[in-house]
Amino acid sequence: MCGIVGLFLKKEELHPRLGDLLTDMLITMTDRGPDSAGIAIYGAEAEGLKMTLQSDTPEETFAGLDEILGAAIGAPVSLVAADTHAVLTLPGEAEAMARALLAEKGIRVMGVGETMEIFKEVGLPKDVAARFDIRSKGGSHGIGHTRMATESAVTTLGAHPFSTDADQCLVHNGSLSNHKNVGRVLSRKGFGPQTENDTEVAACYISSRLAEGLNLGEALEGALEDLDGFFTFVVGTKNGFGVVRDPIACKPAVMAETDDYVAFGSEYRALANLPGIETARVWEPEPATVYFWER
Numbered sequence: 316m317c318g319i320v321g322l323f324l325k326k327e328e329l330h331p332r333l334g335d336l337l338t339d340m341l342i343t344m345t346d347r348g349p350d351s352a353g354i355a356i357y358g359a360e361a362e363g364l365k366m367t368l369q370s371d372t373p374e375e376t377f378a379g380l381d382e383i384l385g386a387a388i389g390a391p392v393s394l395v396a397a398d399t400h401a402v403l404t405l406p407g408e409a410e411a412m413a414r415a416l417l418a419e420k421g422i423r424v425m426g427v428g429e430t431m432e433i434f435k436e437v438g439l440p441k442d443v444a445a446r447f448d449i450r451s452k453g454g455s456h457g458i459g460h461t462r463m464a465t466e467s468a469v470t471t472l473g474a475h476p477f478s479t480d481a482d483q484c485l486v487h488n489g490s491l492s493n494h495k496n497v498g499r500v501l502s503r504k505g506f507g508p509q510t511e512n513d514t515e516v517a518a519c520y521i522s523s524r525l526a527e528g529l530n531l532g533e534a535l536e537g538a539l540e541d542l543d544g545f546f547t548f549v550v551g552t553k554n555g556f557g558v559v560r561d562p563i564a565c566k567p568a569v570m571a572e573t574d575d576y577v578a579f580g581s582e583y584r585a586l587a588n589l590p591g592i593e594t595a596r597v598w599e600p601e602p603a604t605v606y607f608w609e610r
């Protein structure tokens with residue numbers, strides 16, 4: 316199982332509603348995966364870099380962290396905390412120094428980017444969305460996932476979306492069969508996974524191909540060649556949104572497009588309440604076919 320949703324808004328007037336629409340879509344998919352849930356939101360562009368952090372002891376960990384980091388970096392740092400996560404904004408050139416300081420304190424970096432923020436925890440979509448107040452978040456596009464684990468433990472780090480490079484994340488329904496081998500090859504190239512999860516290998520694979528200069532569509536074509544097993548992937552980048560299913564395509568998937576948005580759901584009921592869905596073009600994505608949109 317696992318439930319995936321994605322929403323790429325073409326119409327700017329809908330941007331303030333992104334978090335609300337995605338939350339409803341993901342809650343509809345709850346019975347496809349009760350283990351953990353997560354949402355990545357591509358929101359307002361930061362002046363600098365956003366780093367989404369996670370801590371199991373957020374009250375002690377996040378208190379005063381902006382001042383500590385700001386003093387160490389010698390530049391202003393802002394921090395917005397919500398439950399176990401916090402979004403830090405800092406100058407891009409301070410990323411390496413910030414990562415070192417955060418690692419010393421045992422704080423996890425869930426993802427970085429100019430626009431992407433990422434929130435994921437063990438629990439049901441409705442609870443995870445409420446803990447991080449996802450409904451209040453606006454943005455241009457986002458992806459979400461509710462997990463029934465097949466490949467690694469039910470933990471925060473095993474939850475989707477997996478973000479393995481700036482402004483890039485991926486969700487997956489299925490299970491890969493050659494992720495151990497692909498992971499080893501990617502490790503040698505400096506794109507190795509941090510967890511035992513098969514999906515993270517797919518995210519690392521896309522990162523490595525984008526870093527080679529491929530666009531998102533080409534990177535997803537590469538995944539069809541190089542990744543074995545069952546998969547429906549939905550991928551977000553700063554300006555892009557892509558979908559691909561393996562050649563057998565046994566995991567359900569449905570898409571809808573209007574002048575206002577492109578939407579993905581594991582099942583139609585995830586899309587059923589979107590505005591204007593009555594007149595949308597609705598289709599089942601073909602096996603081994605890449606779909607992607609870029610602004």
Ligand SMILES: NC(=O)CC[C@H](N)C(=O)O
Pocket residue numbers: 316317462463464465466467473487488489490491512513514
């Ligand atoms: N049920 C699924 O689709 C699981 C996705 C992935 N294999 C995981 O374990 O996280």
